[in-house]
Amino acid sequence: MVDMKNEQTIPIWDGCAPTVAEAIGQFQDRWQPYSKTAKRYPITRLVEELIDPAVAAYSTTLPMRCLGHIPGAGTGVAFSEIIRLVGLDAMVRLQRQLLRAFVLTEDQQSAVDQQFIATLESLIELVGASNRKQPAKSQVRNTRLNGQRLQGFCRFCGELAELASFAGGSDAPKVDDVDEKLRLSNLYCVAHRPKLPSEAWNPAYRKAKRAVAQFDLELARLSRQCAVRGTSQAKSGDVLVDGYIFHYMLGQTLQPADEAELRNQARLMVDLKLSDRKKQILMLQRSAFNQSEIARRLGIERQAVSKAVASIPEIFRLDPAKHSGQ
Template identity: 60%
Template sequence: MHQRPYMTTLPARYSSFVPGAGTGTDFSEIIRLVGLDAMVRLQRELLRRFIKTVDQHDSRDRCFIATIESLADLACSCACKRPKKATMRGLNGTRSRSFCRFCGKPAGLKSFADDVSQVRGNDDNLRLSTKYCTDHQPQLPSGASNLAYRRAKRSVAQFDMELGRLNRQCANRGTPQAASGDPLVDRYFHQYLLSQTVQPADKGELRNQARLMVDSKLSDRKKQMLILQWDGLNQSEIAQKLSIKRQAVSKALKSLVACPKLLLLEG
């Protein structure tokens, strides 16, 4: 993997957003030096900085962003690839190591693999899960049932739906692409992601945002209200637009007071 020929077609300042490009070091050599996981984190952070400071939204920058996303995706896929035979501090290293089923945090086993300071313990059967993070494991260390797990399991269909919408919109920010079946909801996702630098390669972050939407009880009806409010409509006008009572709009918007400003399109 050799990025210099492509990089020579770009302004010199672009090199600072690709590890090794400024010094002529191959991408694969940088990976050997820092590791795949560190490379993924580094490349995504550099991409965010590029979008914030350089991106002019022209064809050259779109191509550059797509190229860097592809490199980050490749490194991420390589990091997730399981070897035919491996051990990991006494554990089977070929077991799946990925995200929690219900959010963007690493599953217990991946967290253990990525953090050498963690040690084996009596609760390994719970802690080193291949499916759930520590927040969403079915049982607590005390043996009690985990309420967060039960809630997440009940809402898994909603989580998957919101994640799909976020992924579709994130892949094409130019126009509403969430494909929710409702134009107002699609516009909500469009506006929601326009204010962010999250990219399709940021799978963990997108999963966390889907989890946040579900946990905040941000229904499609509330999304409709929020995008209409963003358009400048007052509560009476929103109610008229949605053919509902103004009191229903007021109650729904009040229920969102504690939500993060980003979800309210105020970020």
């Protein structure tokens, strides 16, 4: 992606079709007064004006096998009309389902397919950002909370930050707010809030804070790998680690748009201490190396291999390779 996600930015994926990328850029330039709740400036009207023509023009360049994976394409129903019919939340889910189906059934890793995936991802980003877009002046659920504060994922996982969760209708973030102070974080979820109701430091926050660099590293690797599933993309600098990420993600159905799930997966890897050494061991195990051979290959003691293997949860283990040239 060309940009990080925040309340003022709609990420456009590298390789997105130029006509769609240009339309998204124009959309963002003009979207300031628009939101899904605004009566004078409903955001679907801006989608209709700018995005519909771009999607329609791009659709005419695509092979038939692609058309069924863009909502409304080839049916005479405009992209914005699908949004009006199902809502922005459901539109994001629909787009993710269609993209996942394309990757699993049609993706040939051709230049056309790579541009198609980048374009679909960019359209998903646009709809997701439109769903999160707040009115120019807004409050959260009739409280004094400022709706313009960034509302998104927790810094440490795939759960919504307290403010975003509360704005979405959940009362979980204020369960302990007996004094109705509503000090809701726009950066951390309930589980990772820095302070507990007792005002003591939250151990989960401190643990995640210490490992934030590893979390970011694992998230970047997973995101790169699921963007191009057919080849190794983790770019860890170690062929065994890259191989592990590649084969592990083949057993998943995650796509880059599944940001919450990817963030939670990275959090799980960090919390369960799936180190790069353990990834190396798992990859060699997949290739039928025994523990003594693994130890010699990695230059460590066999007992260290045995101890590492015993500590790896089952969910991270790989299926053995079927030795037919793999």
